[in-house]
Amino acid sequence: MTANQDPDATLRHRINELVEEEHRLERAHIGKALDGDEKARLDALAVELDRLWDLLRQRDARRRAGLDVDAAEERSASVVEGYRQ
Numbered sequence: 001m002t003a004n005q006d007p008d009a010t011l012r013h014r015i016n017e018l019v020e021e022e023h024r025l026e027r028a029h030i031g032k033a034l035d036g037d038e039k040a041r042l043d044a045l046a047v048e049l050d051r052l053w054d055l056l057r058q059r060d061a062r063r064r065a066g067l068d069v070d071a072a073e074e075r076s077a078s079v080v081e082g083y084r085q
Contacts, residue, residue, distance in 0.1 A: 055073070
């Protein structure tokens with residue numbers, strides 16, 4: 001990421017890319033089961049999306065609290081996936 005890119009916009013762009021990939025994969029298999037690789041990819045997409053949404057929420061919370069948004073860090077999958085929904 002270059003200095004003139006907005007980190008939040010970059011995160012949102014990446015989230016949108018992953019959501020599009022997730023939707024393409026799901027649409028391609030309407031009415032039929034995913035194979036093992038496709039299921040693994042769909043699961044990986046879900047985890048990566050959770051991690052990126054978490055980072056975006058951290059940045060937003062830090063901004064509202066008047067803290068340094070760049071101190072927010074992407075958390076591990078085990079941490080993010082352990083949150084209660």
